[in-house]
Every structure is written in structure tokens, then in C-alpha cells.
Amino acid sequence: MNTFLHAKDLTNIDLALREAAEIKQERYKYEHLGRHRTTLLVFFNNSLRTRLSTQKAARNLGLDVIVLDVNQGAWKLETERGVVMDGDKSEHLLEAIPVMASFCDIIGVRTFAGLTDRHADYTEQILNQFILHSGKPVFSMESATAHPLQAFADLITIEEHREKGRRPKVVLTWAPHPRALPQAVPNSFAEWMLAADVDLVVTHPEGYELDPLFVGDARVEYDQMRAFEDADFVYAKNWSCPGVTRPDDYGKILSTDPSWTVTARQMAATRDAHFMHCLPVRRNVIVSDEVIESPRSLVIPEAANREISATVVLKRMLEAMG
């Protein structure tokens, strides 16, 4: 595996889930694979879970880790070709990327959507420059449109908690938030659920339709309460307008309707569903204290599985290097 951005990059999801279970039993089983190898983790944006879990995953595999925080204020990268660089940008990514790649074997990149230029975001301009110019395996640690390490951890968590012998109903529900957020998490969650053995229902106010690239022909239900009926898993997340049905509103907040906050009211309609969220979460905005603190809340084991998903991904990349 040379790139990790989409569910299909793992080729076989079931096999990946078995590898995840194996690593969870024995974290350091593949420690020999990373010997004399280095992964560089490049953060263009803040991170807590990803920063910690990916470092831990790398060390599980015996990889050396170098963390690079790109302070955008101090060190701006030029991305356009042909520019006379006499302004505030002191380095072009055409140099910066191959240089970074010189000192490592695998590169992880975190870069958020700008939420102003849909085309730039959905063509993953920054991440793809790393893929094109680094000559090294590159994995997304959340990029403009996708957060595959999160979605893979979510799937591992569902696999661990699903009722045996039943195809679970999984609801991805939009919830309000005071700031405009990217679509990376819901995009990847939808994509991975479609690739897995679950029934996905997506619910959100009108205008929040996700890109078909990720959500395919998943059932969309605009009535949140109806979507929650008989759900086994409820996955809450805010996202800003994806610009699919309302192109001019890309990246904007279309609703702050507090009735979409996930509370005991909606959860009562489910089959005693597990509650999930990628974190960080704003309590009593996205979800009530009562629901997130209930015994059915999976937010902590879900975050803990970020170590497992990252370990599987790095293991695959190391194995592909031979």
C-alpha cells in the first residue's frame, strides 16, 4: 500500500479488521517491520488524537518518528507554479516536499479543508502534492475531504460492539456546531460504512447532502427521528455545507437548529444504540451529557482504536516496502 486516503486502499476490509484484532491483542507483534525506518508526521493543522495515536502506532512497529509542526504563520509554502516569490512565502512545496521525503520512509500529512474553494479542497491539493512529489508512501492524518484513520477506527469499534448475527443499522447524523467544520469525517465514515457489512442511513437538514464520491447511493432521511428508528449505532458529527445541492454555500453553516442535538429523546427511538463521535465534541451542542456519559457511549474506545487503525495502515505500508 503506497497511499492511504480511501477505504479501497486497504483492498480487503475484512482482512484489515482481522489484522486490527490481531494487533489489539499484541501491539508490538510487528515491531521488527519498522527497524531502521522513519515516519515523518507533518501537521499543517492542530491535532490531539491523531498526533498521539499515530506516534504510538509507529512505535508499536519499531518505527522512528519525527513530528513536524508546520507553523503556517512562520513558514508559508508557495503552491502556485511560475510565481515570482518576492512576497511572504519563503519556500515552494516543489522543494519542501522532496526535501522532507529525503529523511524518512513514510509520510503522514494533516491538512484541513480551507472551506472556501471547493475544487481545491476536493482535489486534495496539498495531500496530492505530497503523493506526487515525495516518492514515498503517504497517508492522510485527516486531509481536506477525508479522515480515513478515523473511519477505520470507527469500523473497528463497530465490529467489536455489533450484535453477532445481525447486520447493524448505522445512522450518521448531522448535529449543530458554532463553527463551520470540514466534511472529512462524515465523508470517510459514509465511505467506510458503505464498504462494510452494515446498513447506513444518513440524516441531516436539507442542503447538507454529502458528496456522492463518498456517500454513494446511501439512504438519506431528512427526518432525524425516523432515521434513528431501530438504529444499532448512532454516529453524530457536524459538518458545513458540502456544496453538492447548494454549490454557492460551500463551507457555510446552513443551520444551527438545536433540535438536532442528540439527546435521550432521539436515542429512545433506537434499539438501545451505541453512541459514537470522533471527538473533540462540544457537549450539549452536538450531544447531551446524558447520552455521551451513558454506558452505550463508545467515544473513548473509539478514540483508543485510532492507535489500532494507524498501526494496521503503517504495517501495510512497511510490508509493501519489502
Next chain:
Amino acid sequence: MNTFLHAKDLTNIDLALREAAEIKQERYKYEHLGRHRTTLLVFFNNSLRTRLSTQKAARNLGLDVIVLDVNQGAWKLETERGVVMDGDKSEHLLEAIPVMASFCDIIGVRTFAGLTDRHADYTEQILNQFILHSGKPVFSMESATAHPLQAFADLITIEEHREKGRRPKVVLTWAPHPRALPQAVPNSFAEWMLAADVDLVVTHPEGYELDPLFVGDARVEYDQMRAFEDADFVYAKNWSCPGVTRPDDYGKILSTDPSWTVTARQMAATRDAHFMHCLPVRRNVIVSDEVIESPRSLVIPEAANREISATVVLKRMLEAMG
């Protein structure tokens, strides 16, 4: 040992001092203990000595280290329950702490006193949330009211330089400083000296009385020159009003009297005492150049012993894990 905040957490101070001496002879003797284990060092506040010495101590024990600088501007944690999180705080510590704990085996926390709410500081609100919610061993890398790794290093240093066969007189003296500082260092120093085989005298202007929780019934002498008489060790430190005798002045500067600056004048009253300070120190405010540069100054070996105290503490935590 599951928590490290107070001298009593080490159970047996003499044994701990013997372990310190052993580790100082052979830094990597217990390197096998940390194999396949990770310590997370969480800094809510700046640090130089603690940052470097604790990383080194962890590596002495074969531990992997992950350093997390919590930039309070960018990543504010909500600490109150029941709040509608629609403001500037994007994550609640009820999630953040168990998540951090998921990726490590031992957690170190640095968090300074706010110096406005005495109750919040003296109940160690942040540190105790880590102890309560992490499910992992937690050690203070200086918290609101205590700096036990410093006090343990101080004690190791005194042990190394004391005159054999004599119970040393140790003077903790307040000294002026242009900014209001926490009481963590003098609190822990007093506590550890009371637990050790030394005679402690505390000297400071009126109003600076330390909390009895730490200072017990140690002798307090308001006349600095009298306190210094026949001292074997002089430990200088500034602190702000502890709010014990003057509750309304908690965290305030009550005096900037330059006559309290430690100079050759006071040192002349001692038994050629060693001079100590935890650093960083403001020269010619806390102590004169002459005293800090004298052959009796222990400030550098004292700082170097921070590696030793941290190694003993992490060793104890690893041993307790089995």
C-alpha cells in the same frame, strides 16, 4: 506507586535516596522496565528543566516518550460539567483525559496555579482530573501546589553534600521577585525536608506563611539574618501570598523588599552554607552573582539531579505495574 504528588507517595524516603544513588551510578540499569511502555508528558505550561530531565529519565528506563504541549490559546479544555459548549472551548477534559490515557502507560502533567482561586489551586483541580479520569499512573511535573520532582532532587542534592554525622540546618528563605509566583516549590521543599533527617527553618516576611498542609509545624523565623545563623543549606525562592494568614491576598505580591535578596551579607552568618535554588533564577533579585557563582552554590548539580529524581519515580511506577 500510582500517583506522585507528595513525599509520602514514595513511602520510604531513605530507600528512595538509595535508589537515587544507585541510578546515578548506572543510569540505564533499569532500562528493561520500560520496554514496550510509553509515557506521555502533558505540558499546560512552559518548562525547560522538567521537559529535558523527564525525557532523559524516561529514556534511561527504556520508555518511549510522547511530549504534548497544550497550547492553551488554540485548544481550550472545558472543565465544568453541564455546560453548553458553544463558546471557545472545543473539548471537555472528561473526553480529553481518557483519550490521552489510551495511548500511554504513565502520564506526567505540568499545570501551574492560576493564583486567583485558592480553592481551585489547592484542590489541584487539573491534576486530580487526570488522576480520576485517566486510569493510569499520574505524576506531577509541577502542579498548582507542589513540585515533588524538584523537592526530591533537592533532597538528593542535600544528601550528597551534607556533612556526615551532622543533622544539617536547612533554611528555606523567601526572596523578592517582580512577578507573582506559585507556592509549589516552597510547599514541596518544606514537605520533603520535614520528611527527611534535617532541621528546617522557614523565613519570610509576614503574610507569606505557607500552608500547614506542607509546612506542618516547621519553625518560622521572620528575621532572615537570625534564620541564617549556622545554616548548612540555604534554599532561596520567591512565592506569592499563600493566603493562609491573609486569605484576601492569595496570589498577590506583598513585598519586594530588596534586603531579602540573598547576598554575601546573609551567607556570612551561616556555617559556610551551600546555596540552592530550583531555577530559573533572576540574578541580583533573588540572589547576588557572587553567591550563585561561589563554590558553595549547588544550583547546577541540583538541576542535574532532576534526571535522577524523575528516573526513580518512573521506575517505581513501572515496578508497580508488574
Next chain:
Amino acid sequence: MNTFLHAKDLTNIDLALREAAEIKQERYKYEHLGRHRTTLLVFFNNSLRTRLSTQKAARNLGLDVIVLDVNQGAWKLETERGVVMDGDKSEHLLEAIPVMASFCDIIGVRTFAGLTDRHADYTEQILNQFILHSGKPVFSMESATAHPLQAFADLITIEEHREKGRRPKVVLTWAPHPRALPQAVPNSFAEWMLAADVDLVVTHPEGYELDPLFVGDARVEYDQMRAFEDADFVYAKNWSCPGVTRPDDYGKILSTDPSWTVTARQMAATRDAHFMHCLPVRRNVIVSDEVIESPRSLVIPEAANREISATVVLKRMLEAMG
């Protein structure tokens, strides 16, 4: 080797080049040397290549690495003696340096020229305090007047690409830049070329004469086109006024003449020369896209050799420790 600032610190350049070639073939050959040893990398200024390549080099040698970013805003060091430290500086380097040194075996320091006080810069005030007060081997990761890890990497790169049996003509050319930059890179490049088996020509507008300490009696040619004739290697770099012929203009921009930008026009005069630059580079200010992207451009392999030069230097320091 106890200090690394100048070419002569390596004693024998040819031997060092052979060691570089050996390490490039087998990065981890000397991994045993760094066992149970730690290098501290202290950054007073920003860094990309140096930060990554030096970490990688240290790990090649089995060294533990601690990176310290000295945020000058938050943690100002007093450097003058005898000062009453009641201002914004909370620690004196007379304490800070030996403390840092306590927790490591080798110290790397990055500190840029201030470009206002020529004497302070050219006496390497910060770096020399580390050499004087740390008691540990100290290497420059670019200091006020020199960037020896860069120059050594440049020389390795020239060695790899030179025509066998021919003494290459190497041109160091000034080029314009919108900000005033230090002379560290051209100083060290000139010094190392003079120590190597090459013909050096330096070209720049009048007033940009480099310090004889570094440039010796190298040929200076004020006509850039004439300098480029028959060149085998072209090394472009901006620098501010070194204050040699114009002492009052130290650190200033004397010219922004765009005719000095390296383009195909100048390269046509060469013997199909290789193009070199230390990076980061401003495209179409220092060099045209066409030249930097040409097959003769060595900027990426040159940056990659930073790992090799740092590995040789750290290896030498470890060997000297016995």
C-alpha cells in the same frame, strides 16, 4: 572532535568525504556508537532541513534525540553579566546552558545572526557561550556566521557529481532577495571550497565582499557573466552586506538588481554546470523555475546530503568520547 563550526574541525576533509560515502551506503553502520547517549538540539530559530536531517542522523547512530525550541518571546535569556534581572528575562544563560548540558552528551545549536551588531555576530556570542559553559561537545546547526553542516553537505554533493580527473570550477554567486539574510551559508561555502580540491570564484555586486576569515584570498569577480564562464558548479545564495568594505552597512540590503537572478542566460556561459542552492529558495528571485527544475539542478540531493554530513559529524563526536 569537540566542536564543529569550521572546516578545519574535521582535520582531514578527504577522510571525512570517504566516511560520508561509507555512511551513505550503510546508514546504520555506526548505530552502536550512540547507545545510551543523547543529543540535545536547541533551536533559537526556525528550521526545516536542519531539524529533520539532524534528527535522522542522530537516530542513524542510535542516539536519543531531544529537540528544544526556544521560543524567544516566552523564554528570554539574559546574556549580560552583573545585570539586576528585574525585567522580562527570567533566566541567565550562565545557568541555562549547564543545565541543558546536564541531560545530554552532545549539543547542537541553531542561532541566527542579529545583523545589527557585527562584532556580536562575528564573535559567535551565543554559540561560544554553549562551548564555554556546557562542558559538552557542541556543533553548529547554523550559527551567526557559519553553516558548516550545509557546507559539508554541499561538498559531498560536489564530490558525487564532479567530472573525474578534472578540478572543477565552482562559482559562488550572490543573488537578490527581498529580506536581509545572514552570511552564514556563503561564509561556510567559501571556507569549505577553499579547503577542498576545487577552483572557487566568488561573484557579487560591490559592497558584498565576504569576510576574509572565510573567503581568504579566493578570486572575486564583479562581472557575474565572466565568473560563470566554464563553471562546473554554480552555487547561488543571497546575503546581506558583510560589513567588510562598507562597515556602516553591515546587515543591510545594498542591491536588489534582478539581473543577478540566475537564469538560463547565465547558465549558458558555463560548462553545462550543475546548479546548487541550500534551500529554502525563492523561485524567480534567486533562480528561475527553468534552472532549478533542470536536470542539472542538485538542490534536492544536496538537501538529502544534510543527513550524511550530520551523521559524519555526530559520529566523529561520539568516537572522540571513547
